[in-house]
Amino acid sequence: MSWEDILKAEFRFNDIVFKPHRNEPQGWEFNKEFKNGLFISIIAGTGVSYSKPRGRLEDPMAYTEYEIMVNTNDKNNQLGLNPDGIGSYKTKEEIEDIVNRAIKLTDKENEGEFQFA
Numbered sequence: 514m515s516w517e518d519i520l521k522a523e524f525r526f527n528d529i530v531f532k533p534h535r536n537e538p539q540g541w542e543f544n545k546e547f548k549n550g551l552f553i554s555i556i557a558g559t560g561v562s563y564s565k566p567r568g569r570l571e572d573p574m575a576y577t578e579y580e581i582m583v584n585t586n587d588k589n590n591q592l593g594l595n596p597d598g599i600g601s602y603k604t605k606e607e608i609e610d611i612v613n614r615a616i617k618l619t620d621k622e623n624e625g626e627f628q629f630a
Contacts (some may be wrong), residue, residue, distance in 0.1 A: 563601030
């Protein structure tokens with residue numbers, strides 16, 4: 514991997530690995546804390562999320578929409594999430610966009626550089 518590739522590193526939905534949700538066995542979750550302090554949570558499934566479908570699927574990548582939570586200080590609502598940093602019924606592409614914009618927003622706040630943890 515070249516330095517150019519490293520500098521262009523972005524969050525890709527297809528790179529994540531879901532685990533069974535810790536509080537709801539019919540759901541799925543992915544949690545990630547980045548080195549710049551950003552934390553994200555993506556969930557799907559029965560009883561725990563605003564996803565499509567809301568029921569249990571055997572393959573967590575088979576949902577068409579997910580719920581995401583981002584812990585960034587987004588005072589101007591640049592990410593389009595609710596005041597608690599939660600977005601419901603988001604597609605994989607929308608989640609990639611939200612996370613990559615949150616990374617840049619968090620880096621700007623911290624005046625640091627983005628790095629995967």
